[in-house]
Amino acid sequence: MLNETATYLNQYVDVVPGGQPVVSLVSFMAFAIIFYTIIMALFRSIKLMTSKTKTTLDDHLIKNLRRPMKWISVILAAYTALQMFYPEFNLWGHGTDQIFTILFIIVGTYTIDKIFCALLDWYAEEMAPKTDSKFDDEIFPLFKKIGRALVYVIGLTVVFNQLGIEISALIAALGVGGLAVALALQDTLGNFFAGVHLLADRPIRPGDYIKIEGTDVIGTIEEIGWRSTKIRTWDNNVVYVPNSKMSSSILLNYYNPGEEMSYAMSFGVSYDDEPKEVIDALKEALKRTSKETEKIVEPENSVVRADKFLDSAIDYKVIVKIPVYGDRFGVQGEMTKQIFYVFQERGITIPYPTHTVYMNQEKKAEETRKKLKGKQKGKKKSA
Numbered sequence: 001m002l003n004e005t006a007t008y009l010n011q012y013v014d015v016v017p018g019g020q021p022v023v024s025l026v027s028f029m030a031f032a033i034i035f036y037t038i039i040m041a042l043f044r045s046i047k048l049m050t051s052k053t054k055t056t057l058d059d060h061l062i063k064n065l066r067r068p069m070k071w072i073s074v075i076l077a078a079y080t081a082l083q084m085f086y087p088e089f090n091l092w093g094h095g096t097d098q099i100f101t102i103l104f105i106i107v108g109t110y111t112i113d114k115i116f117c118a119l120l121d122w123y124a125e126e127m128a129p130k131t132d133s134k135f136d137d138e139i140f141p142l143f144k145k146i147g148r149a150l151v152y153v154i155g156l157t158v159v160f161n162q163l164g165i166e167i168s169a170l171i172a173a174l175g176v177g178g179l180a181v182a183l184a185l186q187d188t189l190g191n192f193f194a195g196v197h198l199l200a201d202r203p204i205r206p207g208d209y210i211k212i213e214g215t216d217v218i219g220t221i222e223e224i225g226w227r228s229t230k231i232r233t234w235d236n237n238v239v240y241v242p243n244s245k246m247s248s249s250i251l252l253n254y255y256n257p258g259e260e261m262s263y264a265m266s267f268g269v270s271y272d273d274e275p276k277e278v279i280d281a282l283k284e285a286l287k288r289t290s291k292e293t294e295k296i297v298e299p300e301n302s303v304v305r306a307d308k309f310l311d312s313a314i315d316y317k318v319i320v321k322i323p324v325y326g327d328r329f330g331v332q333g334e335m336t337k338q339i340f341y342v343f344q345e346r347g348i349t350i351p352y353p354t355h356t357v358y359m360n361q362e363k364k365a366e367e368t369r370k371k372l373k374g375k376q377k378g379k380k381k382s383a
């Protein structure tokens with residue numbers, strides 16, 4: 001049928017201004033419109049049939065496949081027009097069939113990429129919210145990039161094979177080049193795989209409040225990237241820590257297993273005050289602090305006790321539960337203020353650091369030195 005159509009149109013080539021090129025171009029446009037119309041009609045039919053389904057997978061597929069189908073209709077139209085009017089077309093030693101085979105492989109690779117993206121977008125939208133784990137939310141962007149790159153690498157390999165390029169030699173060259181690149185980017189690749197480890201093992205997550213042991217870095221994790229982890233400190237500065245450092249360090253996670261945590265405060269009180277009275281005063285200060293800040297969880301379960309003897313005071317511990325680690329500043333400050341007022345009301349002393357010097361010890365030492373000198377003089381006379 002295609003040959004008959006070509007024979008029929010060739011009868012009018014000499015009549016049409018511009019000759020065969022114009023006729024072939026008009027035929028290409030006509031075929032492109034016909035193929036595109038057929039494909040879009042097919043899409044509308046499929047969309048109508050899938051509109052009543054509960055899943056959104058079909059919607060994602062239809063949306064992502066529209067553009068590849070447009071390219072397929074254009075390539076089909078070009079192939080048909082060339083076969084009709086230029087069957088012996090040759091480009092750099094490659095015939096029409098080979099050229100369009102390569103074009104279809106490229107478009108097919110693009111189509112597979114779009115299907116892959118549609119599947120991941122559907123999972124992220126419909127399935128991921130139903131899971132308790134946040135792993136898929138964190139690893140999916142990285143997995144998507146790697147998967148798309150792999151699709152295009154495979155497509156490029158097939159194209160090279162069609163062009164007659166020796167793939168084994170290319171793979172060997174890429175292997176040597178990859179080794180050189182790996183050595184040059186050793187630190188970068190170390191950070192990348194450390195980031196994958198952090199996302200997979202999940203000792204920390206975005207939103208966690210952490211401290212890196214052995215450093216002054218403490219704050220909220222905002223993002224775990226492919227090279228570094230972004231941490232916002234309590235004074236609103238941003239610290240970028242290499243993932244290799246994060247992976248090899250001891251991390252204190254204040255939000256794991258939960259955000260609520262116990263917080264211990266120490267206060268020194270004079271030896272002259274009765275411990276029972278001091279504990280009652282501390283409980284009163286704790287009650288006022290809880291009322292003022294509203295940052296103490298279950299204040300009735302807080303612990304107030306005498307802890308240890310210091311040089312000039314008895315150390316008392318007040319252990320409370322706070323909603324998040326960052327609330328410790330407000331609770332500590334308010335507790336200190338309320339203790340000052342309550343102790344002042346009840347006559348309890350907050351001692352200054354003091355040292356007692358016993359002068360009689362100095363007199364005894366002087367007497368000892370005099371006795372030693374006297375004995376030494378007696379030995380000299382006898383000699």
